Structure formats: C-alpha cells, structure tokens
Amino acid sequence: MAKISLAVVTFNNAELIQDCLSSILAQSEQVQVYIVDNASEDNTASVLKTLPGIDRVRLIENQTxxxxxxxxxxxxxxxGSEYHVLCNPDIVVNPDTLKILADYMEHHPDIGLVCPRFNYSDGRLQANNHRLPTVFDLALRRLAPKRVKKCLEKRMNRYLMLDVGYELSCDVPFVSGAFMFCRTAVLRQVGGFDTRYFLYFEDVDLCRKVQLAGYRTAYCADASVMHLWQRAAYKKLAHDVCYVDKCAQVF
Incomplete structure (x- = not known):
C-alpha cells in the first residue's frame, strides 16, 4: 500500500471543511492528513477541532x-510520504479516488503529478484540464461578455481541452491546483510552490516546473472528485483582473 499524505490549506472555510475532511478520512487508502489554517477570520479552526476524526489530523494554525x-x-x-496530495477545502473526494490515483502513478513512473476528473455537485463535468494559455485566453475567459465568448467558443473549448475530451486519461499541460496527486520527491525536487505567487497561477507555475524537471503532468479519467467551486476569483471583477495580470507575469 502506497504511503500517502494530504494537505488542505484553509482560509475562512468553516462551511466547507467538514464535508471535505469526512470524504478524505473515508478513503480506502490510509492517508496522513494535514490542515493548514491561514489565520481564518471566521471560526474555521474552532470548527475543525470539533469534527469527528480530527485526532487523525495534524492541524497547523498560522498566525498570519x-x-x-x-x-x-x-x-x-x-x-515522509511517497505521494502527496494538494487539496482545496471545497473538494469532496469520491470513494477509492486516492487508491486509483496511487495505482495510476505506480504504472506511470514518469508522471510527476496527476489530477482526477472534476465534477460539479450535480454530477456535470467541470472542465479543468488546460493547455498553456495566452493573456488573451485568460482575459477572454474571465472578462469577456457572453456574446464574445460565444463567437470564440471553439478557441475557449480548445484551451479547456474539450477537443480532446475527458473520457480517456491523457497528458495535460497544466492541471487545476484544486486537487493534485503528486510524487513527494518531485515536489521537493522542484522546491514546491513559488511563494511569490500568493494566490493565482501557482498551479500553472508548479506544473511547468515539474515538466522542466523531466516529468509528465497528466489527467486520470478513472478517478473523480466533486468540486464546489468556491474560488473568490469568480466572485469579484477585481480578482479577475488580478488573475489576468498574474498570467501576464508568468508568460
């Protein structure tokens, strides 16, 4: 059985964290769970301390x-794990997902990190595989009015790899940071996340570093998670502008 660790970084996620944690602790694979609370301004930390199974979790409470x-x-x-999972608090991990991904990595030793299929809560596909974007692609997706998006739908679909589809496993230029199943040694080799990215595009940068280190980044169609999609970037225009600006800095 693979040795797996998993980390969730929280900030004001009291309403989401119970379902996320419960789904992780219910996995068939044994997993060492870490939760890092980034000085939440709600009661996330206190909620965590009351949840069933919290004794199996290492809780790190940052002061800032x-x-x-x-x-x-x-x-x-x-x-000290073989595999390490990066998981958002708005994720619910489906049964056996960690086992499926661990088996997939065992059979593909040249893959450095892999993501599962993301679904909305109603079961619909959430297209989270991406080709490398241009600034125009990000601005189109985040800022353009619906009529413009409709005219450029083919370009947007290609960016989300809908032309390839999500029924078969494949290599993906960059995968969503909402849930990444990684080789721990590779994460250490590339130095983890670049902390100059406080938020936005840290997942793109990590995928690129893994590829530059000689490993593939991939999608496993047989594993799935539910993503409740709570990213602040889709709630405020200012966050959208910031996201596009980060893209310009990366590329």
Missing amino acids: NVGFGAGHNQVIACV
Missing part, C-alpha cells in the same frame, strides 16, 4: 495568512 503556496510548502517540507 501566508498564502496558498506557502501554506502547502509548510507541509511538503515535513512529510
């Missing part, structure tokens, strides 16, 4: 919000 990547790096630096 150090950011998504830095929070994960705290765990990457100390785990």
Whole structure:
C-alpha cells in the first residue's frame, strides 16, 4: 500500500471543511492528513477541532495568512510520504479516488503529478484540464461578455481541452491546483510552490516546473472528485483582473 499524505490549506472555510475532511478520512487508502489554517477570520479552526476524526489530523494554525503556496510548502517540507496530495477545502473526494490515483502513478513512473476528473455537485463535468494559455485566453475567459465568448467558443473549448475530451486519461499541460496527486520527491525536487505567487497561477507555475524537471503532468479519467467551486476569483471583477495580470507575469 502506497504511503500517502494530504494537505488542505484553509482560509475562512468553516462551511466547507467538514464535508471535505469526512470524504478524505473515508478513503480506502490510509492517508496522513494535514490542515493548514491561514489565520481564518471566521471560526474555521474552532470548527475543525470539533469534527469527528480530527485526532487523525495534524492541524497547523498560522498566525498570519501566508498564502496558498506557502501554506502547502509548510507541509511538503515535513512529510515522509511517497505521494502527496494538494487539496482545496471545497473538494469532496469520491470513494477509492486516492487508491486509483496511487495505482495510476505506480504504472506511470514518469508522471510527476496527476489530477482526477472534476465534477460539479450535480454530477456535470467541470472542465479543468488546460493547455498553456495566452493573456488573451485568460482575459477572454474571465472578462469577456457572453456574446464574445460565444463567437470564440471553439478557441475557449480548445484551451479547456474539450477537443480532446475527458473520457480517456491523457497528458495535460497544466492541471487545476484544486486537487493534485503528486510524487513527494518531485515536489521537493522542484522546491514546491513559488511563494511569490500568493494566490493565482501557482498551479500553472508548479506544473511547468515539474515538466522542466523531466516529468509528465497528466489527467486520470478513472478517478473523480466533486468540486464546489468556491474560488473568490469568480466572485469579484477585481480578482479577475488580478488573475489576468498574474498570467501576464508568468508568460
């Protein structure tokens, strides 16, 4: 049985964390769970301490919000696992997902990280596989009005790899940071997340570093998670502009 660790970085996620944690602890594979709370301003930390199974979790309470990547790096630096999972608090992990992904990695030793299929809560596909974007692609997806998106639908579908489809496993240029199943040694080899990205595009940067280190980044069609899609980036225009600006900095 593979040795697996998993980390969730939280910030004001009291309403989501119970379902996320329950789904992780119910996995058939044994997993060492870490939760890093980035000084939540709600009652996330206190809620966590009352949840069933919290005695199986190492809770790290930061005094300040150090950011998504830095929070994960705290765990990457100390785990002794073969595989390490980067998981958002708005994820519900379906049964046997960790086992399926561990088996997939065992059969593909040249893959450095892999993502599962993402579904909405109603079971619909959430297209989270991506080709490398241009600034135009990000601006189109985040800022363009619906009529413009409709005219450029083919380009948008290609960016989300809908032309390839999601029925078969395949290599993916960059996968969503909402759930990444990684080789721990590879994460350490590339130095984890670049903490200069406090939020936005840290997942693109990590995928690129893994590829530059000689490993593939991939999608496993047989594994799945439910993603409740709570990213603040889709709630405020200012966050959208910031996201596109980060893209310009990366590329």
